Amino acid sequence: MSDYILMMISAIFANNILLIKFLGNCPFVGVSTSLESAIGMSGAALFVNVMASCITWMVYNFVLVPFELEYLRTVVFILVIASLVQLVEIVLQKVAPALYRALGIYLPLITTNCMIFGVAVLNVQQKHTFMETLVYSIATAIGWDLALLILAGIRERFALGKIPTLFQGFPIALITAGMMGLCFAGFLGLGQ
């Protein structure tokens, strides 16, 4: 049990998937301009990350490994993730229209979120068990959401401050992310 807790703390803080491992940066600077869209995106990312990790883990260990097809990992994983996102979109639209309206426009963006694919690959590379995969995917997604929400909160305040013309837009967002990375680097040594 304590292993899982350590793994969670390490994945959320010390090895934050976004600020330390650099996975999922494009949506990070893209949708973090307002808190509202960041909340939608973080919900969608958490949901898809956990489902995608579990399904790719099963496909890898129950289909690819027995048939010795490990070299097809990249092709199979990206197909599974792309079709999963489509499937989730269709199912949500039917079953939970309210949730679909909240997450809907963020779901297609998820396919190009390299965190989903990266976590799926990391899980099989580090030979996680199924429970570890589940815990690791939840923890990485929480870490990503945390960084995204903090940056969105800070960027909303930019409207009030005087930012030099040269730094407006992406440059200041990246520098802010760097400062946040420094804060998260303070957690190094915590966890595994």
Added chain:
Amino acid sequence: MSRIVQEFTKGLWKEVPPFRFVLGLCPTLAVTSSVSSALGLGCGVIFVLLVSNLLVSAFRNFIPSKIRVPVFIVIIASAVTIVELSMEAYFYPLYRVLGIWIPLIVVNCLILGRAEAFARKNPVLLSVADGLGMGIGFTISLVVLASIREIIGAGTWFGIRIMPDSYIGFQLLLRPPGAFLCLGFILAFMNFISMRMEHK
């Protein structure tokens, strides 16, 4: 002919990724702590971009537009698998250093973006020129960023010491937060240059 040259050179300055178009940020930040790994990943991206642009534009009249994205992804993923297997066979040390970033070329939005925005509407030669230009532009950007980080951070370039021995190195630039800071300042510098050019 002039169209081909034009499509090739736009990737080198006017639309150079990731400085002008903020696409493919993750590998840019992750592999640029040393120049050699930046160059290695850049070469992988050039190859994948070439293959995907070539195939997408060659088959552009056969791919139904409704399922085009999955088809593009399969083409890209196959090219990435080729890169991954050949790097493991012939450049094993580089393969170890780049690690997860080789399979992650698949989700580099730069490649899908070029297939979607350019290759599916243009003939083969133009698409190849576009892919080559964008790929080389991306590689040069990576090498520039990595050079700044490696020279200031460690005092070396391609692993060869170029700063005086007494230079300790600004370690922060080699660490993950330094990548964000460095890229932020480069983007601001690019803004500065474009504003100066507009004034003239």
